[in-house]
Amino acid sequence: MAKITNRSKQAETTKRKIYECGVRLIRIHGFDGVTVDQIAKEAGVSVGTYYYYFASKFELFSEIFKQADEYFLKEVKGHIKAEDFRGQITEFFEKYAEFNCLNGLEMVKKLYTSDNKMFNIKGRIMQKILEDIIENGQIKGHISTRENSTEITRIFFVVARGIVFEWCLLDGVMDLKSEMNKIIASMVEGYMLNN
Structure with a gap:
């Protein structure tokens, strides 16, 4: 044994x-x-x-994304401290910013290109965690239902990836976590219902 x-x-x-x-x-x-x-x-x-x-070089590259999903499963799911949905979504993206910082600017620059189709994969753990937060907020009447949770998640990730891409363009001189908080918090307000 x-x-x-x-x-x-x-x-x-x-x-x-x-x-x-x-x-x-x-x-x-x-x-x-x-x-x-x-x-x-x-x-x-x-x-x-x-x-x-x-099996291939691409499979090794895919492992990087698998590591991201594992990070979100271990460090984010069930560990978000905010009690309100505004805070939960904002905190989720704080963790997204932190994960990108952990990977380091040079690695993130290599990942954030239009040739990287890994970002298009649907149903990843990371996305599912956010979808669940949004869907729960919709069920409780705190988050708008004009779009379903999958579409709202997609929209948030489009914006978050844009913020990370700008961080790359600026060679990491901006505070990624602070910028992510500011922009995501502003976006969240557009989906919140007055309850």
Whole structure:
């Protein structure tokens, strides 16, 4: 039994090393500027080992988005402190800004391009958490129902990604969290009902 545990720990360590090396190279060279061979060499593994853990370079890139969803599942869902819906939505996007800051400006610059279609994936955990907050607010009569929770979530993410993109354009000189709070709080008011 211990050998299986050690083996699975080693496998997880290897996968994590490949992932971290891939992310580091993508940060430096961009997605198209890195090959699987380079990632494998950087991680100190064979190309075959790379393909054992990741079916393609795109799958490694997808792992970055999976990490974002895991962060929101562990750090955001059930951990929002605000009791009112205005505060819950604003706090959700504070966490979104924090997560982008944790990834670092250079990595975020590589992710926020029109070539990155990962942003178009529907039904991600991150989106579902916000949809649930909005839907709950609609059920309780605090948030407008002129659009459904999925559409309102989409609109908020369009704006939030725009704020992050501006942070990238300005080379991180603006306070991302503060700017996110200000703009999202203003948007939230447009969806709140007077209750």
